[in-house]
Amino acid sequence: MVIGAGIAGIQASLDLAERGIKVELVEKNACIGGRMAQLDKTFPTNDCSICILAPKLAECSRHPNITLHTLSEVRYVEGSVGNFTAKVLKHARYVKEDVCINCGTCVEKCPMRVEDDFDMQLRKRRAIYIDYVQGVPAIMTIDKEKCLWFTKSACRICEKVCEREAIDFEQQDTEIELNVASIIAATGYDVFDPTPIIYLGYGRFPNVVTSLEFERLISASGPVGGHLIRPFDKKEPENLAFINCVGSRDIKNNPYCSSCCCMYTTKEAMIAYEHNNKIQSSIFYIDLRAGGKGFRDYIQRGRNDYAITYINGKVAKILQDEQKNPIVVYEDTDTFEVKKLKFDIVVLATSMVPKKDAVRLSEILGISVDEYNFLKSMAYHPQKSSKEGIFLCGACRAPMDIPNSVVDASGAAAKAAEIVMRV
Amino acid sequence: MGFLCNWCSYAGADLAGVSRIQYPTNIRIIRVMCSGRVDPTFVVDAFLHGIDGVLVLGCHLGDCHYITGNYEAEIKMSSLSKLLNIVKFSDRMQLDWVSAAEGNRFAQIVSEFTKHIQELGPSPIKENKTKTQCIDDLEAVKSVLESSRLRGLIARQRDLVTEKNVYGNQIPAEKFENLLNDAIYNEFVRHKIVIKIKEIGKSVPDIANEIGIKAKEVLEHIVVLRSRGLVDVHEINEEIPTFISIRGG
Amino acid sequence: MSSEDIRIGVFICHCGTNIGGVLDVPSLTDYARSLPNVTYSADNLYTCSEVGLTEIKENIKEHELNRVIVASCSPRTHEPLFRAICQEAGLNPYLFEMVNIRDQDSWVHMKEPEKGTDKARDLIRMSVYKAALLEPLERVKVAVTHSAFIIGGGIAGMTAALNLGNQGFKIFLIEKEPELGGLLNSLNKVFPSNEDASKLLEIIDMIESHDNIKLYKSSVIENITGFVGNYNVVIKQNKKTINIDAGVIIVATGAIPLSPEGYFGYDKKKIISQLDLERLLKDDQVKANNITMILCVGCRNEERRYCSNICCMSAIKNAMLLIEKNPNTHITILFRDIQAAGTDYEKYYRRAREMGILFIKYLPEKPPIIKKDLVDVYSDLLNQDIKIPQDLVVLSTPLIANEDSEVLAKMLKVPLEENNFFLEAHVKLRPVDFATDGVYVCGSAHWPADIAESTSQANAAASRASIILWKDQLEVEGSTAEVKTELCIGCEACIRICPYSAITKDEETDTAIVNKVVCKGCGLCGASCPKNAIIIHHFTSDQIRAEIFTYGGEI
Numbered sequence A: 001m002v003i004g005a006g007i008a009g010i011q012a013s014l015d016l017a018e019r020g021i022k023v024e025l026v027e028k029n030a031c032i033g034g035r036m037a038q039l040d041k042t043f044p045t046n047d048c049s050i051c052i053l054a055p056k057l058a059e060c061s062r063h064p065n066i067t068l069h070t071l072s073e074v075r076y077v078e079g080s081v082g083n084f085t086a087k088v089l090k091h092a093r094y095v096k097e098d099v100c101i102n103c104g105t106c107v108e109k110c111p112m113r114v115e116d117d118f119d120m121q122l123r124k125r126r127a128i129y130i131d132y133v134q135g136v137p138a139i140m141t142i143d144k145e146k147c148l149w150f151t152k153s154a155c156r157i158c159e160k161v162c163e164r165e166a167i168d169f170e171q172q173d174t175e176i177e178l179n180v181a182s183i184i185a186a187t188g189y190d191v192f193d194p195t196p197i198i199y200l201g202y203g204r205f206p207n208v209v210t211s212l213e214f215e216r217l218i219s220a221s222g223p224v225g226g227h228l229i230r231p232f233d234k235k236e237p238e239n240l241a242f243i244n245c246v247g248s249r250d251i252k253n254n255p256y257c258s259s260c261c262c263m264y265t266t267k268e269a270m271i272a273y274e275h276n277n278k279i280q281s282s283i284f285y286i287d288l289r290a291g292g293k294g295f296r297d298y299i300q301r302g303r304n305d306y307a308i309t310y311i312n313g314k315v316a317k318i319l320q321d322e323q324k325n326p327i328v329v330y331e332d333t334d335t336f337e338v339k340k341l342k343f344d345i346v347v348l349a350t351s352m353v354p355k356k357d358a359v360r361l362s363e364i365l366g367i368s369v370d371e372y373n374f375l376k377s378m379a380y381h382p383q384k385s386s387k388e389g390i391f392l393c394g395a396c397r398a399p400m401d402i403p404n405s406v407v408d409a410s411g412a413a414a415k416a417a418e419i420v421m422r423v
Numbered sequence B: 001m002g003f004l005c006n007w008c009s010y011a012g013a014d015l016a017g018v019s020r021i022q023y024p025t026n027i028r029i030i031r032v033m034c035s036g037r038v039d040p041t042f043v044v045d046a047f048l049h050g051i052d053g054v055l056v057l058g059c060h061l062g063d064c065h066y067i068t069g070n071y072e073a074e075i076k077m078s079s080l081s082k083l084l085n086i087v088k089f090s091d092r093m094q095l096d097w098v099s100a101a102e103g104n105r106f107a108q109i110v111s112e113f114t115k116h117i118q119e120l121g122p123s124p125i126k127e128n129k130t131k132t133q134c135i136d137d138l139e140a141v142k143s144v145l146e147s148s149r150l151r152g153l154i155a156r157q158r159d160l161v162t163e164k165n166v167y168g169n170q171i172p173a174e175k176f177e178n179l180l181n182d183a184i185y186n187e188f189v190r191h192k193i194v195i196k197i198k199e200i201g202k203s204v205p206d207i208a209n210e211i212g213i214k215a216k217e218v219l220e221h222i223v224v225l226r227s228r229g230l231v232d233v234h235e236i237n238e239e240i241p242t243f244i245s246i247r248g249g
Numbered sequence C: 001m002s003s004e005d006i007r008i009g010v011f012i013c014h015c016g017t018n019i020g021g022v023l024d025v026p027s028l029t030d031y032a033r034s035l036p037n038v039t040y041s042a043d044n045l046y047t048c049s050e051v052g053l054t055e056i057k058e059n060i061k062e063h064e065l066n067r068v069i070v071a072s073c074s075p076r077t078h079e080p081l082f083r084a085i086c087q088e089a090g091l092n093p094y095l096f097e098m099v100n101i102r103d104q105d106s107w108v109h110m111k112e113p114e115k116g117t118d119k120a121r122d123l124i125r126m127s128v129y130k131a132a133l134l135e136p137l138e139r140v141k142v143a144v145t146h147s148a149f150i151i152g153g154g155i156a157g158m159t160a161a162l163n164l165g166n167q168g169f170k171i172f173l174i175e176k177e178p179e180l181g182g183l184l185n186s187l188n189k190v191f192p193s194n195e196d197a198s199k200l201l202e203i204i205d206m207i208e209s210h211d212n213i214k215l216y217k218s219s220v221i222e223n224i225t226g227f228v229g230n231y232n233v234v235i236k237q238n239k240k241t242i243n244i245d246a247g248v249i250i251v252a253t254g255a256i257p258l259s260p261e262g263y264f265g266y267d268k269k270k271i272i273s274q275l276d277l278e279r280l281l282k283d284d285q286v287k288a289n290n291i292t293m294i295l296c297v298g299c300r301n302e303e304r305r306y307c308s309n310i311c312c313m314s315a316i317k318n319a320m321l322l323i324e325k326n327p328n329t330h331i332t333i334l335f336r337d338i339q340a341a342g343t344d345y346e347k348y349y350r351r352a353r354e355m356g357i358l359f360i361k362y363l364p365e366k367p368p369i370i371k372k373d374l375v376d377v378y379s380d381l382l383n384q385d386i387k388i389p390q391d392l393v394v395l396s397t398p399l400i401a402n403e404d405s406e407v408l409a410k411m412l413k414v415p416l417e418e419n420n421f422f423l424e425a426h427v428k429l430r431p432v433d434f435a436t437d438g439v440y441v442c443g444s445a446h447w448p449a450d451i452a453e454s455t456s457q458a459n460a461a462a463s464r465a466s467i468i469l470w471k472d473q474l475e476v477e478g479s480t481a482e483v484k485t486e487l488c489i490g491c492e493a494c495i496r497i498c499p500y501s502a503i504t505k506d507e508e509t510d511t512a513i514v515n516k517v518v519c520k521g522c523g524l525c526g527a528s529c530p531k532n533a534i535i536i537h538h539f540t541s542d543q544i545r546a547e548i549f550t551y552g553g554e555i
Helices: A007-018 A034-038 A049-062 A105-109 A148-152 A157-161 A211-218 A261-275 A295-305 A358-365 A402-422 B009-018 B040-048 B069-086 B103-120 B128-146 B148-162 B173-196 B204-211 B215-227 C025-033 C050-062 C075-088 C102-106 C113-132 C155-166 C182-186 C203-208 C274-282 C311-325 C343-354 C405-412 C451-469 C493-497 C524-528 C541-552
Strands: A023-026 A066-069 A072-080 A083-090 A113-115 A124-126 A174-180 A183-185 A189-191 A208-210 A239-246 A280-285 A308-312 A315-320 A326-331 A338-342 A345-350 A352-354 A390-392 B002-005 B029-032 B054-058 B093-097 B231-237 B240-245 C008-013 C038-044 C067-072 C096-100 C141-143 C147-151 C170-174 C213-216 C219-227 C230-237 C240-246 C248-251 C255-257 C271-273 C290-294 C330-335 C358-361 C369-371 C374-379 C384-389 C392-395 C399-401 C439-441 C473-475 C481-483 C503-506 C511-514 C534-536
Touching: A007 A023, A007 A034, A007 A049, A007 A066, A007 A402, A007 C451, A023 A072, A023 A083, A034 A049, A034 A211, A049 A066, A049 C075, A072 A358, A105 A157, A183 A358, A183 A402, A208 A211, A211 A261, A211 A345, A239 A261, A239 A326, A261 A280, A261 A295, A261 A308, A261 A345, A280 A326, A295 A308, A326 A345, A390 A402, A402 C155, A402 C451, B002 B009, B009 B029, B009 B054, B009 B103, B009 C075, B009 C102, B029 C541, B040 B054, B040 B069, B040 B128, B040 C541, B054 B069, B054 B103, B069 B093, B069 B128, B069 B148, B069 B173, B069 C524, B093 B103, B128 B148, B128 B173, B148 B173, B148 C493, B148 C524, B173 B204, B173 B215, B204 B215, B204 B240, B215 B231, C008 C025, C008 C050, C008 C113, C025 C038, C025 C067, C025 C113, C038 C050, C050 C067, C050 C075, C067 C075, C067 C113, C075 C096, C096 C102, C096 C113, C102 C113, C113 C541, C147 C155, C147 C240, C147 C451, C155 C170, C155 C182, C155 C203, C155 C213, C155 C451, C182 C274, C203 C213, C219 C405, C230 C248, C248 C405, C248 C451, C271 C274, C274 C311, C274 C392, C290 C311, C290 C384, C311 C330, C311 C343, C330 C374, C358 C374, C439 C451, C481 C511, C493 C503, C493 C524, C524 C534
Parallel strands: A023 A066, A183 A390, A208 A345, A239 A280, A239 A345, A280 A308, B002 B029, B002 B054, B054 B093, C008 C038, C008 C067, C067 C096, C147 C170, C147 C248, C170 C213, C248 C439, C271 C392, C290 C330, C290 C392, C330 C358
Antiparallel strands: A072 A083, A083 A174, A113 A124, A189 A352, A315 A326, A326 A338, B231 B240, C141 C473, C219 C230, C230 C240, C255 C399, C369 C374, C374 C384, C481 C534, C503 C511
16 A cells, blocks of 8 residues: 555555556545646756656556555554555545546536645635646546535536536545555655744745745746746746745754755746746755755756856845835855845745644554654665554655655565565 | 647647647647657658648657657757758748647647748748749758768767767767758759759759759769769760759669 | 558547537548548547447447547547557557547637637548558567676665565676675764664675575676666676576666875875775774864866765764764864755754864865864855864765776666766656666666665665566567668668667678667657668558648648
8 A cells, every 4th residue: 555646656656566566546635646746847857847747647547556546545554564454534526536527617617716725825726626737537526625515505516517427416435444465655745834934924925935836836837827927916026036944954943954945946946047037046045955966067057057146144034125025134154244135036945844644644554753753764774664564755754856755665665565575 | 730749749739728728720730759750751741742831849858758859859850941941941840849738838839830820821832833843842852851861960960969989089069060061952952953854854054054053063963963873864965965863763 | 451451430529518519520420431441430429438438349340440540539648548449349459549639629729610620620531541551560578587687786786686585586696896795894884873884784694695696796797788678697707707697687886985186185194085084983093183074075176066965974974973982072074065955964964063063164266275283274154264273184075986887888778977877767757767678776876875875776776677577578569660671771870869779780681670678669760760761660651641641632
């Protein structure tokens, strides 16, 4: 059983399935793909994220050895290595999976507008929806919390307009039992909410955004089609600031390093520049952590070809002028002066944090968490959890980038295969 | 007509559909696995059959599903473009990159290209006045692109220019470019000569006149073409030889 | 097959109103029937529904159809389904074609139904002309040797060997040195647990006693031939030549620490390398109270632009050990950027600072100067020159690629990046694969890696390898390239252009030959062949031209 169908869970599942091993892939969301589906491009190659992910999504849904359980949560696990029993709660989708063809007629007609979490609430979706257009499985889902039928016993327009009669308000949540030899947790991460760091102004200043919000803004499939504008006043920005280590390497919040921010802020600045080469970016950093393959050259390219300035120093606070332009106050390490710089948008590189239900999952699985609540892995065998037969991969065990998650996922698959071969 | 690679641009076109982005109906898409599969002669064939414009779309450079396919496409289309430039068709062909996430971009490229072609008007091959000339020109272009000399150069371009230590040394990009440009121009003229004297034997001055180049140049090409066994002396009238193409030579 | 024998069935989908609401589907159906070789045409409300699929199967039988076309949505999502249906009805799946009249027609021309229908008419006609030229293709099958050849007996190679061995595969592990262990043999303790390196080397016993693992120590590779599932390796051990058959190959050759020869007056006595320090620590021979460590020696410079990723942590580790041994030791670490990504390493770095280790960031343009008893360094943070007393200077140098990487890369036909580390198939999603199937990379051969990274990659490579190894046969895509031997002049253009090394030269006939198992069907070779001697099956030039000609028509 693989828990979580982001890039790590998908890779682990595909490896195992291709290896001839049956996989139960359990995903909490309506679509698989996870965080990677939200990204526009990926460093250091600037590959388009969905282009390289989509074939894997399709493979996952089609593979005869993979059973996909979307909208599903692991509720209870018992047993030990070689013989685990898991109880999985499958939430009702209220759409018949094998009938819906994702034509979108229902979406057009649905009267409820709801904050779109996939787009970091930068646009509205409907109460019947698909997370993103290339989503897999390519079928609609009714958001029970928001649907007028479930909240006010009214509407049912989707049911009327669906030519295929795919809507089924009678569907019930079900619980299934899975018997598996090994378990891989690949539940990923949450994003740090910078609101409590008052001095950064997030939530108060409209042009201070998080890196994932910015990612959606520059994404070709995002709310503004990748043509960067300030969501606040539709102004085309020309001066961007990126603040690294927001919520990370910070004793008051998360003492650890979030490990990808140095690279992804560089990437986001590059993409912004590609859309509009009048854009200049400043990246405020403590250490530039660019130890991966080709990462140093990437930073150098950012500096030389994409008008990125790297500023070594910690930001003291962010202010805002009358036009709502954010102003970064920082200490210049060269001159010891406190300086102020005005920007059009400030992007906060918020750290990856453990899933909010990580502790609960660890209790269900009977494994340990580390001092930060990431699922705890063994120092020199990072895919091993504290319990035999249960493996970890990707950002559920520590912040990491895509290639490391993929390596981790394949590694966990190898360890799980070892167990399956033994039983 | 559009040639779209399966992995990025075709997926981008599908995304335009899923997103219901409207664009002109003029395009007909042929799906290929990789933009590098598009043989330049396909494009010429399209023009020879009266198609007004051709788009070749691949993954962004660096994103190719087959690693280097779109670089090869770029090389091929660059040589094709030079040849089409000689016969004034290069405006009707465009190579571009569309990712699977760029439904908007796909629609935009198609819209702009359609508008551009509409401004150019229908292909001159469909007008009686220019038809024969166009056919001759495009046939010559096609012959050049089918010739093993040019195909050989194009096929090796990336290897010769960018890869190190092939045959011990690397050819400077500029030097290769000159070599390629010479080959493109000379081969085009040669194939044009072959076409001009396909049916009737003609003298060097006559050929020079028809093609619009110097007689001396024609003679040099005739020498090469004779050595390749493509052309021979037809007859000699008043000490002036006429030449004719050898069928299947 | 002569053209009279071709019987095409065209199924046109309404997709509810998605297509039928815009395009005139009944007229398209009539039109399809009027086209050459079309025996049958019909429209369905949903071709992909049970009803629609059954209809295809029944009509294949009833009308003896030998080509099937579905005009509906995108082949990217639905071609596999329809191909499977054709196969169930006894039709070769490559005799199926799909026309995209929804995503690329009705959905994008919603306000121009007539023009959209004209477009669909053209697309269907193009498909019919292509379909007439389709050929049945077979998926080639080749047997697989269920064994792995692993190059390098360091922690990465051993971890991969152990995993695959435990999965039940036969392993041949080759090591050029007389002993297993690689770089770990030269280390004292390891970060971030600070336990003895020898503790991690306990894996050696497991390897040496493993039933499935055959070891070749003090051995070198002479030659590698073959392809995925069927490699043959010739090795030499003590002048003895040994032939090994293996289905896959894993490169785990590691990297070597750069010697600081020529940097900062390296003299192995008062100015030593981190590796020298490891040995001194192991033997408890460190006699110094003021120690300065300089990081990034010989890297992040003009010659080697890269960051070696692991040196910060190993310097911090040794600094900690020195202080633990003698709390009165003063240690200063001169760094450029501290690489301490993630949870454990950042904590380790913080612990080091708490222990009193002094960290000073230096600028490459103002490097530290070593004087007698002192190191002079400009601190960017304090904006002043600092003099640090020293009686020992330790230089951290990067890991650099093994010098025999180039030879090995040539033998395996896999690429190296500019620093001579092995270059994987895809930086993001195929980090341990090569573009060449059946060859994998892990550990520092790929990029400087610490132990956790090396073992992770080793297990990952094992996982990828096991996908090949467990199969008795590899079944490969039927739509591949094929060389028409009689036309080939042996110019090798295709060999150079193929991204997968799928084409080799038949020495006897001096012609190119495509290995169908390795070929991915991209078609680069076909579009490039100077003699047009290569057929790209399922996307042949004739098939593509048929589409072009019928759309353009006669002029």
